[in-house]
Amino acid sequence: MLASTMPLQRSVAPILCVQPSRALVDEKFTVLVKNLPPGGPFTVRSLHLSEDNDYWEAYGHYVSNHQGELSVWDDLSFGGTYTGREPMGLLSSMRPIPGSRPGLRLRKKDVTTPMLVTISVYCGHEDYRDQTPLASVLTERWHMAPGVQRFPLQENTVRGTLFIPPGPGPFPGILDMWGGGGGLLEYRAALLASHGYVCLALEYFKPGEMTSANQEFSYFETAFNVIKDHPQVKTDRVGILGLSLGSAVTLNLATESSVVEPRCIVCVSPNNVFSQQTSIVGAFGDIFRFPVKHDENNCEIWREMILPLLKDSSRKVKKLRCPMLCISGCDDQNWPAVESVDDVMETLRAVGKDHLLTRADYPDAGHLIEPPFTPHFRATNFIRGSTMEKVVMLWGGQTKPHSEAQEDSWRKILSFLQHNLYGNDHARSRL
Amino acid sequence: MDRTQCCVQLSVQPSRALVDERFVILVEKAPPGFQLSVRALHQCEDGHSWEAFGHYISDATGTVNVSQDLSLGGTYSGVEAMGLLCSLRPVPGSKPGLRMRKKDVQAPMMVTISVYQGHQVEGFVDQVPLASVVVERWYVAPGVRRIPITDHGLTGTLFLPPGPGPFPAVLDLWGGGGQLVEYRAALLASHGFAALALDYLTAKVIRETGKMVEDQYFETAYKELQKHPQIVSSRIAMIGLSFGTTMTLKMAIYSKVVKLRCAVCISGSHVQPIEKSVEEILSSFNDRADKTRINEENQVIWRDLLLPIPTDPSLKADVGSLQCPLLLVVGEDDQNWPTKESAEDIQEMMERAGNSHLLTVLSYPDTGHLIEPPYSSHTRTSNFKPVGTNQKVTVLWGGQMAAHARAQEDAWKKMLAFLRENLYGGRKASAATQSNL
Numbered sequence: 055m056l057a058s059t060m061p062l063q064r065s066v067a068p069i070l071c072v073q074p075s076r077a078l079v080d081e082k083f084t085v086l087v088k089n090l091p092p093g094g095p096f097t098v099r100s101l102h103l104s105e106d107n108d109y110w111e112a113y114g115h116y117v118s119n120h121q122g123e124l125s126v127w128d129d130l131s132f133g134g135t136y137t138g139r140e141p142m143g144l145l146s147s148m149r150p151i152p153g154s155r156p157g158l159r160l161r162k163k164d165v166t167t168p169m170l171v172t173i174s175v176y177c178g179h180e181d182y183r184d185q186t187p188l189a190s191v192l193t194e195r196w197h198m199a200p201g202v203q204r205f206p207l208q209e210n211t212v213r214g215t216l217f218i219p220p221g222p223g224p225f226p227g228i229l230d231m232w233g234g235g236g237g238l239l240e241y242r243a244a245l246l247a248s249h250g251y252v253c254l255a256l257e258y259f260k261p262g263e264m265t266s267a268n269q270e271f272s273y274f275e276t277a278f279n280v281i282k283d284h285p286q287v288k289t290d291r292v293g294i295l296g297l298s299l300g301s302a303v304t305l306n307l308a309t310e311s312s313v314v315e316p317r318c319i320v321c322v323s324p325n326n327v328f329s330q331q332t333s334i335v336g337a338f339g340d341i342f343r344f345p346v347k348h349d350e351n352n353c354e355i356w357r358e359m360i361l362p363l364l365k366d367s368s369r370k371v372k373k374l375r376c377p378m379l380c381i382s383g384c385d386d387q388n389w390p391a392v393e394s395v396d397d398v399m400e401t402l403r404a405v406g407k408d409h410l411l412t413r414a415d416y417p418d419a420g421h422l423i424e425p426p427f428t429p430h431f432r433a434t435n436f437i438r439g440s441t442m443e444k445v446v447m448l449w450g451g452q453t454k455p456h457s458e459a460q461e462d463s464w465r466k467i468l469s470f471l472q473h474n475l476y477g478n479d480h481a482r483s484r485l
Numbered sequence: 486m487d488r489t490q491c492c493v494q495l496s497v498q499p500s501r502a503l504v505d506e507r508f509v510i511l512v513e514k515a516p517p518g519f520q521l522s523v524r525a526l527h528q529c530e531d532g533h534s535w536e537a538f539g540h541y542i543s544d545a546t547g548t549v550n551v552s553q554d555l556s557l558g559g560t561y562s563g564v565e566a567m568g569l570l571c572s573l574r575p576v577p578g579s580k581p582g583l584r585m586r587k588k589d590v591q592a593p594m595m596v597t598i599s600v601y602q603g604h605q606v607e608g609f610v611d612q613v614p615l616a617s618v619v620v621e622r623w624y625v626a627p628g629v630r631r632i633p634i635t636d637h638g639l640t641g642t643l644f645l646p647p648g649p650g651p652f653p654a655v656l657d658l659w660g661g662g663g664q665l666v667e668y669r670a671a672l673l674a675s676h677g678f679a680a681l682a683l684d685y686l687t688a689k690v691i692r693e694t695g696k697m698v699e700d701q702y703f704e705t706a707y708k709e710l711q712k713h714p715q716i717v718s719s720r721i722a723m724i725g726l727s728f729g730t731t732m733t734l735k736m737a738i739y740s741k742v743v744k745l746r747c748a749v750c751i752s753g754s755h756v757q758p759i760e761k762s763v764e765e766i767l768s769s770f771n772d773r774a775d776k777t778r779i780n781e782e783n784q785v786i787w788r789d790l791l792l793p794i795p796t797d798p799s800l801k802a803d804v805g806s807l808q809c810p811l812l813l814v815v816g817e818d819d820q821n822w823p824t825k826e827s828a829e830d831i832q833e834m835m836e837r838a839g840n841s842h843l844l845t846v847l848s849y850p851d852t853g854h855l856i857e858p859p860y861s862s863h864t865r866t867s868n869f870k871p872v873g874t875n876q877k878v879t880v881l882w883g884g885q886m887a888a889h890a891r892a893q894e895d896a897w898k899k900m901l902a903f904l905r906e907n908l909y910g911g912r913k914a915s916a917a918t919q920s921n922l
Contacts, residue, residue: 066653066909172628191626192627194501194627199500199618221495
């Protein structure tokens, strides 16, 4: 028999085990390899084919122990796309494979299917691309927990998708908004529903079509009410979560609206440049009064342009009526997030409302603070809303601290939402 | 109850898992000292509904942790993390004698876990729960490949783990009910073993020729595994339950073709006329049908058919000449086969022959015949139609639910460890085998 004449360690594959093999995208996994030759060099690699047909990968260089085992959770990586002890490095340090189109960003569009990631182990620390892996498994990363329902909104006035957790409810609700890239992105809303919130992912303009953007404040108020008035939502427990431009809208709703009263708000990569009177288009117009800066790679840097605008618009923050969590990256090259929060803090302090604000500023984190274990993007392609131009936008951040910021901030966001939207009344701070 | 309705939170972690993985069910934000029922509901592929429930009281923080807290009643009691799955039974009003067995292994088993106010025993369907979640229980890990095997007259399904391999393999046999039962093989593949579920009693070739299979059928299946480019031909095992044990021992001891690295025999016996065909073995069992017992509930007990364990060596498989490790799994309350008595005799025979170091016996008190993968509901009795008859009877399999559930969990863990050590193990395992030659 051919098999029995082969050296023993090649006669049967090593055992590679990823636990859990099916998980939500914000859950950790362990990667354990057994039955390897002891004390040998091995590369553990992740590979994912995106919906846009680009390959993304990450890898770490490991050394097996005397029992022929290695554990990504416990052991250190000595090279690759991440180093040191990084249990989730195989996901958070993913980047497009060499030779890919530049400026890519990984974002799940179809949230009803999982993200499929192949985890493999190879011999050695050199280039593995020509090798057959020693072992390989598939893992599923889901945005939707079982039982979460997805409803694209049919209503003409509000465009978006509603996610409802399983069970009778009623549940607290969240209005979820992304930023200046536009379009409809469902993945964070799906994940929030998997954590027990009725969540509306809202579209307020199509990518690049800034002029057609829903400018009216009332659009956002209507969207909020779609959630609030839903039969499975507790009417007095609706919050708002916004990132970037979305956080500006969020702050507006929490300070200027006479129609809606969010129970709490979360602003990621916040800014407070927009007032009710200024439409989104108008605000962008304000920004571009100043010339756009570029870095050495010709990436656009917007933070400097926006900075001067802060001084004009902080006044409305005085009217804040609910707890607010601000998540910022100190290396945010797109918006002056930290300065915005400083500004908000000052204004609130002046009227004795600073207890409403909780801030988390993350050193060396950039603008795109996403749910955990997603790759970090320092600069990606972007369609400028006002001009339809394709540019490369500098978001900022260094991979390791940015990944840590994503992991930590998500935990803080969930705990803030849990406390304010699920908590008992007497536990909340009142005005 | 409006305030309560919003507050109570229910979580089951993980929400997607393999069927042999545990979960943690947490109820939070209930009022402290609150009476709650936690209930599982599952609709099986036949359309029947199965349920289980436990009665709990929340602690001072308003929390119930099913893994740590006592169930005070329901379909299970005590601290039973997986009680909601182990104690699943058909909802009141269902047909009697049902058994839950997954047919489509590529789709998950969906279970709805809910929490209700108070200690309810019935009428859940008419009430609105305080909270409810859905969990998925899978027989296949992502990437496991399912390949129907129909070559060379075989009726089987091969499950391959993901990856290039090569993998060790297991030939998986069920018992006297026949059919092609895939779920254990699918689960084994999810643990890194290529696994071939083989129908050897109701296979296509049997239906077409009207004749039972011969030894050659199993040898062909074995050779198919050996030939497979992703299987290591020298690392093949067999696992058999009930009559599958009879076949496993027959092959392990007498076949000139089948060379097993190890064997697992669950709820079976070595009692069989040696050097006879499969058909003759089945006849010999049927000849003793007069030893069938029927209890007060009209349930059939077949354990006496093979008793007393014969002393005549031609009437039992010569386990003294076994050359590979053997794991026996025994339910001491097995009412269908005399598993315990057989295991004792096997032990004696192997001690006399000097190969008892190959034998491991896992014997479980209050455990019945149907020792299935963990957290499957315990079937103490069910409707059964043995192959070759038109008679449907209600068979008593045996076992008490809590003990049986524990046995399933423990046996599975130990079976996997046994298979891993013998099929994946390196020099250690092959040295043990060589020392018997």
